[in-house]
Amino acid sequence: MGQHVQLAAAVLLVFLLTARWYSDDLRELVEDGPRVGHLLLQTVYGLVWRPSVDVRAGDYGVGYPLAANLSACHPSFTDANRPTNCCPLRRDADQRVIDFELPKLVQSPLRVRRAAHLLNNEYIAKYQRAVAIMKSLPSDHPHSFFRQANNHCLYCTGSYDQVNSSFLFKIHRSWLFFPWHRAFLFFHERILGKLIGDDTFALPYWNWDNPDGMVMPEFVNEGALNNEQRDYTHLPSNVADLNYHVGEIRRQPEQQVAVNLAFMYHQMVSGAKKPDLFLGCKLTAGPEGACNGPGTIEGAPHNTLHTWVGSGLNPERENMGAFYSAARDPIFYPHHANIDRLWEVWRKLRESAVPDFTESAWLDSSFTFYDENLRFVRIKVRDCLDIAKLGYAYQNIDLPWLQARPKPAVSPEIARNILKKKEAMDRLLTPANLIREAAFFGNQERALESTVRVKLHRSRRSRSQAEKADEEEALVVYGIRVKGDTYAKFDVFVNLVADEETTGPLAREFAGTFVNMPRGARRVPPESSQSDVLMKKTLKLGISELLEDLEADQDDTVWVSLVPRGGTGVNITVEGVRIEFVR
Known part of the structure; x- marks a missing residue:
């Protein structure tokens, strides 16, 4: 007693x-x-968890906002067991933090971020000079290129704990991906302008979603913008593969352009009808808020182009191919400027006055950066949502991928007959207890050593356009585990009967892709309960329009194929596949 x-x-x-x-x-x-x-x-974490925000105001329906504990920065090891340390030499926790204020733009024109392939020599020279000065600064200076690169390492490898929590703070594979990178580029751009005394300076964007910009810009292979840690087989004039995988299929330039445009249509339009699908899962503070589900663009072309640029001679395709080292390559910044631009394009395509998300858990999550005046600034997601108020705009460029809606590789009627015959043959040749129609693989996760096919039953058919506008039908591949946090990729198809090795985004059967880009760092000592190596991932893909094009909208069932790419399936296991309806 x-x-x-x-x-x-x-x-x-x-x-x-x-x-x-x-x-x-x-x-x-x-x-x-x-x-x-x-x-x-x-x-006391296991007994009591409290948010670090005032919960008396705001909508915290899905959880609480995230912020980094600046006094809890940890060293790491790369996946190849090489030590790395993103932490600043001078502790950020010792700096006075001020809240971000939008710039005063009474008479100042907006800075215009221009397409890299359209830059003139004067602009390129200015950009080269700014980066050269940044690289010349001492490594402990907040404006140095070294510190700028490590800002990405800090927030992307889990170098910080969350405030009031032992959980790590990481912004990839969630709804924080877009706003964090927007804030990072904003301050990076302002610092570059300060270094050359030009308040109008704006970063260029690598316009890889346009045929004229699908080649790596020539100027990033010269001067201060050059980086030796790149895949030399992908230098100009090779057309980028937006759905790249190691062991790629080499295509003729015009064919690769067509594949890229079809892929962009899927990632920006048909597969990304809702904010959850485009922006990623709702990561919030604490253990109950953990999630690991990137949006369409983050998975690819974001991850795929990081891998495409990084050197295949390095263990983790550094620099661009691993999170901890990616921002060491100057091409990182034009690449992410285009990612940021596509967020704006997607928002305009939605034609909705409703914000992407309205939860305070998103709007009040915050990040800290040094500004151009060496002030340590706390900026919230809500501060990053209007680029005009941030003082910049994007040069308008045609969007040819809007007209690149894919067509079925095989006539839907023929495909349906083939699938029925194949199913009947499988039942004839396979014992009944081995036929796997369920999308849940039971207690045994299913390895993707080869293609996995599952038959999904659809609970709602023949929905009206109004119903589809309200709720998007989505494929969810869940419980994805990647051994060792290595590079891994698989493509997802619906009702595929064509050759899976050669079929890709040009076919309407293509539903999307999963790409695991190594974080390249883990906490020391590793915390297995929340380690990225162990945290299961989720892939969510919109398919309402796809089902219409495959004439499967009224079908009771669909067949889903998970096709591993580049021999990486041996490192991937999956718990199952299901259908959800996303608002």
């Missing part, structure tokens, strides 16, 4: 201490205070 009383008293004491730590008066001490406070919170 006495032991139970002591235990109850201990739990009560911990609760009271925790409540005090999270009081309004002492919240700042916890966020910016000594490491001992952070360790105390980790100790």
Whole structure:
């Protein structure tokens, strides 16, 4: 009895201490205070978890906003067991943090980010000079290229803990991907302009979604913008493969352009009808808010082009091919400027006045950067949503992929007959207890050593256009695990009967792709409960329009094929596939 009383008293004491730590008066001490406070919170973490924000206002229906504990930066090892440390030499936690204020744009024209393939020599020279100056700064200077590159490493490998939590803060594979990179580029661009004394300077964007811009820009292979850690077989004049996989199929330039345009149509239009599908899963603070599900564009062309540029001679295709090293390559910045531009394009295509997300858990998540005046600034997602208010715009370029809607590789009627015959033959040759029509693979995860096919039953058929506008039918591949956090890729098809090795985005049967880009770093010591190596991933793909084009909208079932690419399926296991309806 006495032991139970002591235990109850201990739990009560911990609760009271925790409540005090999270009081309004002492919240700042916890966020910016000594490491001992952070360790105390980790100790009580299993008993009490409290948000680091004032929950009395705002919509926190899906969880609480994220912020980094700047006093909890950890060294890491790469996947190849080479030590790396993204942490700043001068602790960010020791710096005074100010809240971001939108720039005053009373009479200043918007800075215009221009397509890289359309730049003139004067602009290129200015960009080269700005990066050269940035590279010449001491490595511990917040404006140095070294520190700029490590900003990406910090937030993308889990070098920081979340505030008031032992969970790591990582912005990839979630709804924080787009706003974090927008904020990062915003400050990076302002610093470059400051270094050359040009307030109008704007980053260029690598316009790889346009046929004229699908080749790596020539100028990034010269001067301060050059980087030796690139795949030399992909240098100009090779056309980029937006759905690239290691062991790629080499195509003629005009054929590769056609594949790229069809792929962009899927990633930007038919597969991305809803914010959850385009922007990614709703990552929020604490253990209950963890998720690992990228949006369409983050998976590809974002990840695929990182891999395409990175050197195949390096263990993790550094620099661009791994998160920890990607921003060391100057092409990272024009690449991400185009990613940011596509976010704007997608928002305009939606023709909706409704924000991407309205939850405060998204809008109030925050990141910290040094600005051009060496002030340490906290910027929230809500500050990043209007690029005009941030003072920049994008040069308008045609979007030929809008007219590149794919067609079925095989007539839907013929495909349906082939699938029925194949199913009948499988039933004849396979014992009944081995026929796998269920999309859940039971207690045994299914390895993708070869193509996996599952038959999915559809609960809702022949929906009206209004119903489809309200809810997008989506394929969900869940419980995806990648061994060792290595590069891995598989494509997803619906009702595929054509050759799976040669069929790709040009075929309407193509539903999307999963691409795992190595984070290239893990915490030391690794925390297996939340390690990226162990955290299961989710792929969510919109298919309403695809089903219409395959004349399968009224069918009770569809066949889904998971096709591993580049021999990487041996490192991939999947728990199952299901259909969801996404608002």
